[in-house]
Every structure is written in C-alpha cells, then in structure tokens.
Amino acid sequence: MSIFDSARFEISAAKLSGLPPERMPEIAFAGRSNAGKSTTINVLTRQTRLAFWSKTPGRTQLVNFFTLSRKRPEGGREQVGYLVDLPGYGFAKTQEAVRKSWSDLVGGYIAKRRSLAGLVVVMDARRPFMPTDEWLIEFMRARPEVKMHWLLNKSDQLKTMQKRETLRMAKKRAAEFGPNVTVQLFSGLKKDGTEELAEVLRGWLALSDAEPTAPLEVLGTATEAKD
Ligand SMILES: Nc1nc2c(ncn2[C@@H]2O[C@H](COP(=O)(O)OP(=O)(O)OP(=O)(O)O)[C@@H](O)[C@H]2O)c(=O)[nH]1
Numbered sequence: 001m002s003i004f005d006s007a008r009f010e011i012s013a014a015k016l017s018g019l020p021p022e023r024m025p026e027i028a029f030a031g032r033s034n035a036g037k038s039t040t041i042n043v044l045t046r047q048t049r050l051a052f053w054s055k056t057p058g059r060t061q062l063v064n065f066f067t068l069s070r071k072r073p074e075g076g077r078e079q080v081g082y083l084v085d086l087p088g089y090g091f092a093k094t095q096e097a098v099r100k101s102w103s104d105l106v107g108g109y110i111a112k113r114r115s116l117a118g119l120v121v122v123m124d125a126r127r128p129f130m131p132t133d134e135w136l137i138e139f140m141r142a143r144p145e146v147k148m149h150w151l152l153n154k155s156d157q158l159k160t161m162q163k164r165e166t167l168r169m170a171k172k173r174a175a176e177f178g179p180n181v182t183v184q185l186f187s188g189l190k191k192d193g194t195e196e197l198a199e200v201l202r203g204w205l206a207l208s209d210a211e212p213t214a215p216l217e218v219l220g221t222a223t224e225a226k227d
Pocket residue numbers: 031032033034035036037038039040054055088089153154155156157186187188189190
C-alpha cells in the first residue's frame with residue numbers, strides 16, 4: 001500500500017490561525033478552478049471522494065489537510081506527512097474580496113509554513129501559465145528552498161507534437177525559475193503520469209515505498225537546548 005492510498009481527512013482551516021501544528025512535512029496542491037486539482041488528488045490517492053470538499057460552489061475557501069501514513073516494519077502505521085489541498089483560484093475581476101481572501105490564505109500559507117516541503121501547481125496543459133497561475137508561482141519566489149512541481153494536466157487533449165512543445169517550454173521556464181522546480185505532463189482522465197508524480201512526492205518526503213524504514217526528517221518539532 002502506497003502512502004498516498006492511506007490518505008485520510010484530518011482537518012480544514014478557513015484562516016491561517018486555524019492551521020494544524022507543524023509536525024510533519026507537507027505536500028500542497030494548488031491550481032486554477034477546473035484545471036483538475038481534485039481529479040489529480042483523487043487519482044493519486046486512488047479515491048473518488050477525497051477532494052470533494054472544493055466541489056460546492058460558493059463554499060468558504062478552505063485549506064484541507066489529509067494525513068499520509070505508512071506501515072511500520074514491526075506492525076502498525078506511522079504518519080509521514082500531510083497532503084494539503086489549497087483552495088482553487090481563477091477569479092473574475094468583480095470578485096476582488098474573494099481574490100483577497102484567497103491571496104491572504106494561500107500566500108500566507110506559502111510564505112510562513114516552515115513544514116511546507118513542496119507545492120504541486122496543477123495547470124491545464126492546453127493553456128498553462130495563465131496570469132492567476134503566475135501569481136501563485138510568484139508567491140514561491142519568497143521560498144526558493146521549497147520544491148515546486150508543475151503538473152501539466154489534461155495532456156490527453158494535446159497531440160504528440162503539442163505535448164513535446166508544451167513540455168519543452170515549461171522545462172525551460174522551470175530552469176529559469178530555479179533549481180527546485182520540476183515539470184511533467186499528466187492526464188488525470190487517463191491516469192497517465194501518476195507514478196512519475198508519486199515518485200516526485202515520495203522524494204519530497206524522503207520516502208520510498210521500497211524502503212519502509214528510511215529515516216524521515218520530522219519538521220517543526222526541534223526544541224532548543226537549554227543550559
Ligand atoms: N480531458 C481531461 N479532462 C480532465 C482531466 N482532469 C480533469 N478533467 C476534467 O476537468 C474538469 C475539472 O476537474 P476537477 O478535478 O473538478 O478540477 P478542479 O481543479 O478541482 O476544479 P475546482 O473544483 O473548480 O477547483 C472535470 O470536468 C474533469 O472531468 C484530464 O486529465 N483530461
């Protein structure tokens with residue numbers, strides 16, 4: 001059983017003060033509305049209702065935390081990280097208040113969350129790097145040490161040559177952005193690229209399914225020595 005199959009809903013937060021304590025590395029997912037973030041999370045975790053929270057229109061923007069765990073060699077399970085579903089974006093000009101609350105929540109999370117190991121940006125491969133995607137990517141300039149993976153979803157809608165060109169262009173942009181950015185083509189519909197994505201995310205958590213005893217750095221629990 002992969003750590004992603006183990007994903008269990010833990011908690012939702014509508015504001016930064018409601019986030020759970022930083023006790024494990026976090027893998028966050030973000031994307032424009034309709035880019036396929038929910039589909040991606042559901043394919044990755046092989047569940048059909050995990051990311052259903054964002055489905056209700058007009059729902060308060062929430063950050064949803066799912067616990068990832070793995071089997072201990074001696075039996076039982078241990079928690080290894082959080083999968084964090086960030087609220088979608090892609091707003092009309094009139095929705096300024098919505099945009100502001102999204103930007104405070106998501107921008108604040110990215111800027112301040114020390115346990116953020118990496119961010120997956122889900123984009124529509126037919127039109128990646130829309131202005132709202134660029135906002136999100138710009139937030140990450142403040143955290144160059146955090147990994148980022150650009151997921152070019154709906155690649156099933158592209159012809160072979162378009163796929164090649166889109167990937168080439170995105171890889172060029174990733175290299176310009178910095179050393180911690182990776183990119184791949186993906187299709188949530190066809191489940192193409194799922195293993196490549198899972199491999200990237202296991203790398204962020206310093207985990208491998210083949211090595212259940214691999215050491216894991218648990219962030220946010222260090223205490224300072226007192227004299
Ligand atoms: N062709 C194609 N369609 C996809 C793919 N992934 C998702 N879709 C479709 O795109 C639409 C949006 O997918 P969702 O997963 O709901 O997108 P979302 O980004 O979570 O959207 P919000 O809930 O609005 O934030 C749905 O109609 C999906 O069936 C894909 O890989 N290929």
